[in-house]
Amino acid sequence: MPYIPKKNRAKYDTLINSLAEILNARASNDELSGELNYVLFRLAKLLCDEDTGGKRGYARMAVVSSALSEAQAEFRRRVMVPYEDEKIHSAGDVEL
Numbered sequence: 579m580p581y582i583p584k585k586n587r588a589k590y591d592t593l594i595n596s597l598a599e600i601l602n603a604r605a606s607n608d609e610l611s612g613e614l615n616y617v618l619f620r621l622a623k624l625l626c627d628e629d630t631g632g633k634r635g636y637a638r639m640a641v642v643s644s645a646l647s648e649a650q651a652e653f654r655r656r657v658m659v660p661y662e663d664e665k666i667h668s669a670g671d672v673e674l
Contacts, residue, residue: 622646 604610628634
């Protein structure tokens with residue numbers, strides 16, 4: 579995950595925190611899934627849409643696609659794996 583300097587994070591954190599508050603208020607995982615997918619897709623599309631100041635072209639789309647993929651990998655590594663390890667410890671591992 580390419581980390582950005584702390585001084586550059588503030589301009590995003592307020593918006594991200596607001597989005598998280600809205601999405602955390604969803605009544606169900608079905609609602610969350612659809613709305614989170616919409617937010618991520620729309621942001622990615624806007625980054626590649628010339629009408630909104632994005633840069634349409636394969637290289638830009640590849641960068642955006644890669645960033646989404648790497649964010650998923652980082653989420654799995656830093657959030658899901660520790661959760662799974664905790665559950666293995668508390669409930670026992672699957673017999674292999």
